[in-house]
Amino acid sequence: MSDVVEPGFVRVRLDLAYDGKDFSGWAKQTARRTVQGEIEDALRTVTRSSRTYDLTVAGRTDAGVHARGQVAHVDLPAEVWAEHAEKLLRRLAGRMAPDVRVWRAAEAPAGFNARFSALWRRYAYRVADRPGGVDPLVRGHVLWHDRPLDVAAMNAAAARMTGEHDFAAYCKKREGATTIRTLQKLRWVRDEASGIITGTVQADAFCHNMVRALVGAMLFVGDGRRPDPWPAEVLAAGVRDPGVHVVRPHGLTLEEVAYPADELLAARAVEARNVRTLPGAGCC
Template identity: 80%
Template sequence: MSDEVEPGYVRVRLDLSYDGKDFSGWAKQRERRTVQGELETALRTVTRSQETYELTVAGRTDAGVHARGQVAHVDLPQAVWAEHGEHLRRRLAGRLPKDIRVWRVAEAPYGFNARFSAIWRRYAYRVSDHPGGVDPLLRGHVLWHDWALDVAAMNAASRALLGEHDFAAYCKRREGATTIRTLQELSWVRDADGIVTATVRADAFCHNMVRSLVGALLFVGDGHRPVEWAGKVLAAGVRDSAVHVVRPHGLTLEEVGYPADELLMARNQEARNKRTLPGRGCC
């Protein structure tokens, strides 16, 4: 499938961040406040356009999830880009609510698609197991877990989940969508302040995947399940009632990775193919 920009238009890349607390996720919805809705309204206002220019995003975050390194693109008429491009970032800063910031606005290279050209997304999930709770200044971004966590056990359990697998046991199924993903990194670190951070990187994620993985590994970390349990759940391929989807506020999309410019279109086209595991048919 081609992703050529229509004649007379320019594809523009936006790098942005937002605090997800007061948003019903990324995707625009009627009568609900969303990141996409706020951004598209602001773009229409600052470019004085009658038309709403639709954004495509690298990762459609759920309600309450934050982003530090989100990427989106929008196709603007050449005349609109020529008139407003140089001032667009500053004008958006004046129009957007304070829980969304656009840090970079630039013409995208040939073949770039914020969603399909990406080769990985990296999330962080932050947890505190301090018996006194979470620092009030961090409460909007850190989950409190009321059991002491064994980070070494969580890392040991994480290793069985790395690589290409069908993550159906850790995803909320969507009709017609594959649950096969390549998990490139899943690691846990406790910092000097006692905050335990999971770094989760994959080529893509299915619905609720990160929060489900974190929920399972917290059960391992606090001793409620053995190290081998997370891998056995994956192999079973079905949802386990003990795998909880943890709350969204501890999750932040940190960064999106893209290949070199000359490989963008090839990646864009490759990512649209429905994946299967070796030895399995497509259907």
């Protein structure tokens, strides 16, 4: 996952989208269909290569989660890129199933790393609370909540959650990984015409299950089962709370990944690799 491209190779940025319904997440697995596996197989086929070129992604999405603004990079031999660059998108579209698409493929600027150079990731979670359920035409991307939701109460709870915190209470812990994140936006808006409530969740990075756990806590506030200070109290406690429900993945979509100016990409990648601690926290 180096930021230095090997001699003779070109780093290519890929902008892509997918419907997560039939994928077992992003990361390739043996005998399971994944987004990474699908794209890497297609790249190998259309470039007539004897080896697989590994992708590095901005954010690994779980099984069932969608993306319209995902970003990845791949290092290709310079001669392979030169031969196939012009027709790569069309050939990939012809090779892959219609639930995944690469929209853009371009040589990345120096220092670019799809994962570590990112400034932030923005997700949207869509939920509907109409008594009759979800519009059948969007059912694969919207969660139905069977109780009325108070958006004002959800936003009151959300306002207490933004900023830099240890989100251990909302993450599935991974060995050696920090759970300190900066939550930049958490906001809910109801579209009266469609009845869909969209939660925007933006952070510099997310840990495993963080977005869906946050959404689950907000829904419990919205339907009155918990008071609006409760999600922040769980956050402050710093341990997983059995009352926090991780909602289903199909309502979640990765909408956008942002990067700094080209000259700041390498510095951002170095910064993102540093293990963070909160002010005043001990080292051990």
